[in-house]
Amino acid sequence: MRETDEIDRRTFLKGAGGMLMASSMDARSYVRILGANDRIRLAQLGCGDRSEGHVHMAHLASKQMPVETVAVCDLWSLARDRRAAQVKKVFGTEPQQFKYSEEMLARKDIDGVMIATADFQHAKLCIDVVQAGKDCYVEKPFANVLVEAKQARDVVRASKQVVQMGTQHRSEPYPLAVRDIVRSGKIGKVVHIEQEWNVNEERWRFVGVDTGISPAMLQDANMEWKGWLYGRKSQLREEDTDWKRWLLGKPDRPFDPHVYLEFRLYKEFSSGIFDQWLSHGSDLVHLWMDEAYPASVVANGGIFIWNDGRENPDTCVTAVTYPKGFLYTYKTTFGNSYRSFSRLQGRDGTIENFGGEGASLFITSREGSRQEYDPVESGPVYTKVPLESPSRDGQVTVHVPGAAPPDSLGPGDDNVEHLMNWLRAMQARKEPNATVDHGFSHSVVCIMAAQSYLNGTRLYWDPKREEITNQPV
Numbered sequence: 001m002r003e004t005d006e007i008d009r010r011t012f013l014k015g016a017g018g019m020l021m022a023s024s025m026d027a028r029s030y031v032r033i034l035g036a037n038d039r040i041r042l043a044q045l046g047c048g049d050r051s052e053g054h055v056h057m058a059h060l061a062s063k064q065m066p067v068e069t070v071a072v073c074d075l076w077s078l079a080r081d082r083r084a085a086q087v088k089k090v091f092g093t094e095p096q097q098f099k100y101s102e103e104m105l106a107r108k109d110i111d112g113v114m115i116a117t118a119d120f121q122h123a124k125l126c127i128d129v130v131q132a133g134k135d136c137y138v139e140k141p142f143a144n145v146l147v148e149a150k151q152a153r154d155v156v157r158a159s160k161q162v163v164q165m166g167t168q169h170r171s172e173p174y175p176l177a178v179r180d181i182v183r184s185g186k187i188g189k190v191v192h193i194e195q196e197w198n199v200n201e202e203r204w205r206f207v208g209v210d211t212g213i214s215p216a217m218l219q220d221a222n223m224e225w226k227g228w229l230y231g232r233k234s235q236l237r238e239e240d241t242d243w244k245r246w247l248l249g250k251p252d253r254p255f256d257p258h259v260y261l262e263f264r265l266y267k268e269f270s271s272g273i274f275d276q277w278l279s280h281g282s283d284l285v286h287l288w289m290d291e292a293y294p295a296s297v298v299a300n301g302g303i304f305i306w307n308d309g310r311e312n313p314d315t316c317v318t319a320v321t322y323p324k325g326f327l328y329t330y331k332t333t334f335g336n337s338y339r340s341f342s343r344l345q346g347r348d349g350t351i352e353n354f355g356g357e358g359a360s361l362f363i364t365s366r367e368g369s370r371q372e373y374d375p376v377e378s379g380p381v382y383t384k385v386p387l388e389s390p391s392r393d394g395q396v397t398v399h400v401p402g403a404a405p406p407d408s409l410g411p412g413d414d415n416v417e418h419l420m421n422w423l424r425a426m427q428a429r430k431e432p433n434a435t436v437d438h439g440f441s442h443s444v445v446c447i448m449a450a451q452s453y454l455n456g457t458r459l460y461w462d463p464k465r466e467e468i469t470n471q472p473v
Contacts, residue, residue, distance in 0.1 A: 046117030047074035047083035105132035123152035139166035142439030165434035168418035173403040187346030265310035271450035272312030282445040297448035305335035355408030365395040
């Protein structure tokens with residue numbers, strides 16, 4: 001990982017990319033012009049669980065074009081060793097290991113860097129990578145602090161680097177097919193998009209990986225969570241990492257392995273559900289509706305199930321309005337996993353998706369359209385489940401020629417096509433499917449939702465000044 005100290009924080013805010021300013025100018029002059037047959041050399045920045053998927057995708061991509069992972073970087077020695085072992089297993093070569101990213105980024109032959117660090121580090125590290133003259137694949141959320149989102153976006157825009165957001169659904173056939181259906185006008189003006197993505201688990205607690213404890217051992221939510229949490233021994237030791245560098249300019253605090261490994265539960269480092277899942281949800285809405293920014297956002301929820309010391313909600317709901325005139329509602333609970341779905345409601349019909357984030361099973365129908373103005377007087381009457389629209393409503397399952405058959409699970413996070421899109425864009429020196437502007441847009445929604453939840457207020461977006469306000473614009 002690359003983390004700046006307090007002094008570097010001031011440098012960052014002035015437009016520099018932390019400690020890399022001096023070395024990045026030298027590295028930039030060595031950027032190669034990639035040809036179609038050139039081997040693309042990738043580096044992994046951040047070696048936690050998500051980077052395992054990054055290496056997996058790179059390996060899948062290597063079967064289609066010449067690409068390899070040549071370096072891994074993480075502050076934690078154990079994480080570095082694990083990821084290096086994976087790279088050696090799948091690629092058959094030993095990657096160079098780095099503790100500090102400025103050392104890795106000084107390596108002249110690295111073409112692209114894949115960032116899979118903590119949420120609050122993404123934007124700053126993206127700046128470092130870009131200013132070092134490397135192309136970048138950065139996980140979502142792009143940023144969870146507005147000033148950092150602006151800074152990183154502007155640095156990328158001013159560069160010649162190819163930067164891909166890890167919002168992989170922009171490269172998947174079924175979400176793109178839904179966008180085309182909406183654009184065609186088949187369901188008329190969209191008035192409401194609803195998403196409900198649920199699980200029934202203590203999401204983002206490091207249970208099995210860090211301690212060997214099975215989640216099945218922790219089914220009783222009434223147990224003394226805090227005593228168990230802070231009484232257990234973590235594999236992460238302070239001497240095996242660099243805690244102050246990991247904080248990346250955040251206020252200093254005593255070393256805490258649970259914060260380090262479970263950052264998504266703590267509000268100073270992540271907004272949890274908003275950063276992790278609303279980022280994908282809002283990005284899909286932006287894709288389907290050709291929108292970039294919200295008009296207003298309000299959020300509510302709380303910690304209702306997992307009273308384990310977490311600060312971010314385990315249940316939340318967000319309502320977002322958009323300039324085109326429609327409402328978007330997003331909801332998640334960690335206490336019940338019943339039938340996650342997405343639904344687009346138009347004046348002339350409805351598109352429904354069955355499953356959680358990434359699910360590819362969509363149906364279209366005229367159900368709910370203007371000829372069914374009232375469910376009692378003109379709508380269908382159901383007498384059994386599962387429900388299916390009457391034949392008069394023309395229910396059709398969306399199929400994309402050449403794509404895998406749709407289902408309620410979808411292709412999963414390790415979407416090689418999204419990575420291939422980035423690699424091809426690197427060769428062609430063109431924009432990828434999920435640009436930095438798309439990343440900035442989903443970040444605005446997530447940041448506003450988190451602030452609304454914490455402050456209990458409805459917030460508004462000023463697109464001209466690019467500021468969050470308490471009053472309608």
